[in-house]
Amino acid sequence: MKSLHRTDLYAWSIFDAERNVDFNSIAWIRAEGNVLIDPLPLSDHDWNHLQSLGGAAHIVITNSDHLRDAREIALKTGARVAGPQAERATFPIQCDRWLQDGDTAVPGLEVLEMQGSKTPGELAFLLEDHTLITGDLVRAHRANALMVLPDPKLKDKAAAIASVRRLADLEQIETVLVGDGWSVFQNGHLYLEQLATAISNP
Template identity: 30%
Template sequence: MDSLTQVAPHVWQVPFPVGHVHVVALPDSGYAVVDTAVPGSAPAILDALARLGASPHDLRQIVVTHSHIDHMGSAADLVEATGARVLAGAADAPVIRGAAPERQPVHTPAEHDLHEQIMVGFAAAGLPPLRHVGVDVELHDGDTLDGWPEEVRVLHVPGHTPGGIALHLTGSMLLFPGDIIGTVGGRAVLGPFNVDRAGAIASFRRLAALGDVDTVCVPHGEPIRTGAREVLASATPEEDWL
């Protein structure tokens, strides 16, 4: 991690080479994080909290948007360090707990090459082994999150994984889409490595149709901070990663 970027009045991005983490300030002087990056990332996340004036025990919630290693990778370490509760989509919860195997994505040719590059990078980085973690709250479509500074709607967005979720902060018109949406060169693109490509495209279209979204905090790429509705409307997820 080399920076801490404020994306909204109560949201900061903690960037990582694979899988950004977002920190959200809560009204009770606590914090939540959305995703946890790869294994071994907990010290950098705790350092980001310290830079915001928070102690480890100020972390109240860890929201895991889906079960992939670059999103749940450091959740167990963060729970040990902070005592935070883990929230995740109900269909991905067994994988996050280690009670069910990860369903493998179906790669397009372009995705296969990208996946090989990422795996080489992981091997070179010497990542610690993945540790599974308990899920305290299983989330479903239409749920809301307690303790946040504004209404947060949970959206079930399957396709990337069976139980992926997005978070829609309706007051600030901010979206955490998980890996359904990424960005490349200012464009919104379908996230690669999907277990169900057609389902992921449908989830992308659902998020793009929300309308009341000004900011999109993607885990991969740069956040969309201006013209989000137009960027999402002009996206062509059906054509990405072929």
């Protein structure tokens, strides 16, 4: 796994040739039990690395299209799985917990519910106030330029814009770790503001 901007954060990725971007997963290493976010399949190297760091106690999934390898990793590690409350009736796997806006996934990982994306109640996470972790709605197909899903994939564009605006109002955000594409490691709030402006005034 790749080291990120904090010594307790790692990522691993798989390149998607159709979209020409990396799909990303995040591991937050913590004494109380490691947390995996939208976990992709792990190579043998990454699996061994994760095991050396204590395995996984929790898996959180932002939306049903980011289920990825969560079921298999949960079976191997015994991790408890959490998914979006708004998809509870149709979610592809059983979860131990369902998350919605304002919840705390684990201490230090706050839940923000995104509206208008391609799945109901997509989750984003605010990690210890300064790092935003997104699923599908906010992404980046080139470096230093956040974007949102294309209009045809949005269920409600106005609601999606409002969700991005809400993120842009969080002035303390320094880093934006995206599920799809290029993450932003500095001035995350400014990039979110630029995105909110761009999609509000196309």
